[in-house]
Amino acid sequence: MSAWLAYPVLFLLVAMQTSLMPELAVGPAHPQLVLTWVVCWAVVRGRGEALPWAVFAGLLLDLLSQQPFGAHLLALTAVAFLADLGHRVMRGSTVLFAAAATLTGSLLYGGILLLLLPGAQRLDLAGLFLSTIVPGAVYNLLLAFPLLFILRGLDRRFPVPVAPELW
Amino acid sequence: MMRRGSQVRATSFLIVAAVVAFALLSLGGATRLAGARGFAAAVFAPFQGAFSSVGDGFRGFADGLNSIGSLERENTQLKQQVADLQKQLIAARTDLSANQQLKAMLDLRSSIGAQTVGAEVIARDPEGLSQGLTVRAGGGAQVKVGMAVLGQHGLVGRVVAVHGAICQVQLISDAQSPVSVMLASSHLPGTLQIVGGAMKLEMPSAPVNLKLNPGDVLVTSGLGGNFPKDIPVAEVVRYQYQAYGAVQEADATPLDSLDRLEYVQIDLDFVPDLGS
Numbered sequence: 001m002s003a004w005l006a007y008p009v010l011f012l013l014v015a016m017q018t019s020l021m022p023e024l025a026v027g028p029a030h031p032q033l034v035l036t037w038v039v040c041w042a043v044v045r046g047r048g049e050a051l052p053w054a055v056f057a058g059l060l061l062d063l064l065s066q067q068p069f070g071a072h073l074l075a076l077t078a079v080a081f082l083a084d085l086g087h088r089v090m091r092g093s094t095v096l097f098a099a100a101a102t103l104t105g106s107l108l109y110g111g112i113l114l115l116l117l118p119g120a121q122r123l124d125l126a127g128l129f130l131s132t133i134v135p136g137a138v139y140n141l142l143l144a145f146p147l148l149f150i151l152r153g154l155d156r157r158f159p160v161p162v163a164p165e166l167w
Numbered sequence: 168m169m170r171r172g173s174q175v176r177a178t179s180f181l182i183v184a185a186v187v188a189f190a191l192l193s194l195g196g197a198t199r200l201a202g203a204r205g206f207a208a209a210v211f212a213p214f215q216g217a218f219s220s221v222g223d224g225f226r227g228f229a230d231g232l233n234s235i236g237s238l239e240r241e242n243t244q245l246k247q248q249v250a251d252l253q254k255q256l257i258a259a260r261t262d263l264s265a266n267q268q269l270k271a272m273l274d275l276r277s278s279i280g281a282q283t284v285g286a287e288v289i290a291r292d293p294e295g296l297s298q299g300l301t302v303r304a305g306g307g308a309q310v311k312v313g314m315a316v317l318g319q320h321g322l323v324g325r326v327v328a329v330h331g332a333i334c335q336v337q338l339i340s341d342a343q344s345p346v347s348v349m350l351a352s353s354h355l356p357g358t359l360q361i362v363g364g365a366m367k368l369e370m371p372s373a374p375v376n377l378k379l380n381p382g383d384v385l386v387t388s389g390l391g392g393n394f395p396k397d398i399p400v401a402e403v404v405r406y407q408y409q410a411y412g413a414v415q416e417a418d419a420t421p422l423d424s425l426d427r428l429e430y431v432q433i434d435l436d437f438v439p440d441l442g443s
């Protein structure tokens with residue numbers, strides 16, 4: 001996808017993440033639209049294309065959150081990188097790949113953010129992980145399927161330009 | 168499969184991002200970047216406001232869906248309330264009906280100028296073979312056998328047995344309980360009795376070309392000493408003059424609905440001389 005289109009989309013996604021998504025929370029399970037979008041884009045496209053999105057979206061989330069600056073950047077970039085690495089073991093942008101990447105990525109993302117919470121050493125991190133991160137991961141898993149469908153459409157609309165890879 | 172170039176680029180991004188992230192983290196939280204966050208908040212605010220409105224709509228929809236679950240409980244509660252209110256309504260109607268009956272009975276008592284005591288109908292003849300009631304008279308009432316029993320509009324029977332406050336009443340619809348009556352308008356005498364299950368007025372000494380109209384009221388005549396005089400009893404329903412009949416007959420009906428009596432009053436002033 002063209003960067004001219006990608007970044008405004010990410011801007012809107014971050015805005016939605018901080019305004020619309022909390023309204024869609026089911027109990028402790030909060031959907032993470034930006035995370036799922038980035039992971040699914042990594043699944044669909046690979047080739048490290050999701051990483052710039054992760055950096056940009058991570059910075060925006062850091063600007064809009066109350067967590068330590070850099071936490072979202074680190075967590076989102078790490079997740080996108082791991083999802084990209086998933087192409088080494090899973091061929092194609094299958095639903096199973098997307099589901100596994102989303103579930104794993106959500107748990108990793110949540111875990112990193114938990115560890116970077118101010119005063120994390122005084123918190124019941126395991127309890128928080130089980131009560132908020134795991135339900136959120138399940139929610140993200142459900143969210144991944146429609147996003148995967150959308151991103152596959154974008155992938156077809158904006159195909160990867162064929163260029164020789166640098167070795 | 169990720170190619171080497173992509174992997175290098177991705178790894179580079181990760182390293183750069185991680186370095187930046189740790190650098191930002193090392194700045195010590197939000198305090199030094201408050202300005203940037205304030206600016207970001209201002210930029211995002213319109214979009215967040217718009218999406219938040221959408222979110223409110225979603226929330227309202229979700230709440231609506233969620234409320235469906237609570238609707239069942241609420242529905243059950245409302246049904247219970249409706250049932251309770253229906254009970255109250257029935258009780259109110261019953262009270263109203265009782266009030267109307269008692270008021271009518273008081274009116275009757277005033278019109279005939281008798282001293283009466285109220286009694287509640289507590290039982291009826293179980294087999295319906297005899298037309299009788301069991302009533303519970305007011306405490307301390309000096310009810311005696313033979314006393315007239317009045318309804319809302321007139322005579323309904325007489326006391327045939329007394330067991331403390333409990334009295335057995337023989338209704339005027341009993342075939343064994345004829346009532347001497349007279350036309351309230353002309354004082355022509357007759358007898359009310361049950362013939363073939365229907366109340367008949369028999370007038371053996373009726374004049375030629377006797378005319379009776381539906382609604383003509385019959386009152387007790389006092390003859391025979393069974394009932395006090397001038398108590399309304401029944402009204403004429405149908406009459407056909409029998410030119411060659413020795414006795415003129417008319418269909419009559421009690422002024423009170425004898426099968427719906429709930430309260431009666433017993434005329435304490437009239438004590439028949441049973442010995443005679």
